[in-house]
Amino acid sequence: MAAFFRREIFRIVALVIGVVLTIVGAWLLLHRPSFVESAAVQPRVDSAVDKVITARRDAVLNASSDVPFGADNEMNILILGIDSRKEGSEQHCDAIHMLTVDTDNWTATMTSVPRGTYTYIPPGNYEETEYYVANACAFAGLEYGVDQIERIVGVKSDYVVTVGFSQTYGILRALNLPTVESLQWLRHRRSYQIGDPQRSQNQAVFMKDLAVKFLDEDGLSTPMLYLLYSFVDTEMDFATVKALHDGFIASKIVDRPDDIALTMKPEYDTELMHLDLENPDAQIAALLDRIRPVTSKDDLSDRTIEEVQKELVAYLDDVLASGDSLAREMDDQLWRQVVQEGERERLHFAFVEAYAYELLADDHDAAVQLVADYILEKQTLGSLVWESEGRDLLDSLLQ
Structure with a gap:
């Protein structure tokens, strides 16, 4: 009896499957024209999307540069880290570094300016403690701040490159670097006796370390280089950025780290400190432990x-x-x-x-x-x- 029911169940299941397949086959036969039309539409949609993406990629990655590297062998690039918070619109110049590139010998000098360096800010009615260059950018505008920085350094910039706090996160993440720890390192000053100048020096050393790390014989891929470029604001075109990138790689700057010189104006007696990118936690913890006893409970x-x-x-x-x-x-x-x-x-x-x-x-x-x-x-x-x-x-x- 059990065998009989199993045979009957098998026949019923087989019959149901047969009916379902017949219905599906009939539906496909009856609806074949619209099915073919739908399949034909999708490639056209994908093609339109791909066409736009390809055009955009070609426009940004294959542009040519008009910069006459051979005619003028020196380029001054002012790099500014802008601290703009969601609570307000003021933009403080919190990281200030003038990069001078010699394109004959492919050497570079980075001149750092501590954010607390004194400068006059019009109209001159601020508190005495507020007259420093980071505030010049915020209170009198970025253009005025740049003028004051150029006066302190003693050279005019050919290009200004600004990068915000959030964009710095994007750059670090794209390069597979520790984000929170790196930013704590770059912003920290309270543990140092000469806090602001040492922080400025740490920023310059960090950028030099990254240059030596990534400007090896392979360098960065063009799409990655453009992604990093997209995180900053500058009038320098991407073709110029790529020409500088390729020039330093061809000149084997990775084998000549001493040809990236670090200076500071005004001069301060700072230490040469590197962030251990493989294990930054211990360094950051040690810095924070120094200031923890004097940190307010209300501090962020x-x-x-x-x-x-x-x-x-x-x-x-x-x-x-x-x-x-x-x-x-x-x-x-x-x-x-x-x-x-x-x-x-x-x-x-x-x-x-x-x-x-x-x-x-x-x-x-x-x-x-x-x-x-x-x-x-x-x-x-x-x-x-x-x-x-x-x-x-x-x-x-x-x-």
């Missing part, structure tokens, strides 16, 4: 990273929900300060998507370029999931 350093991160994510979600223009937030790129990768990527895409649709009404090309640059960034970083999200967004903009 006594709050946990988790608390600060939770507040930052909540703030960014509130901005997205507000419906206000996102122009400033796109400049500040605060989402790059989010440590947790999933949250950071979610917020990054959400801001790009929202701002793309904000731009779409008045400037379709700008919206498309914004999303194309997002896709190129994710391609370079190997973020396949978010590259796909970007492609879908670009597809919707091209419809």
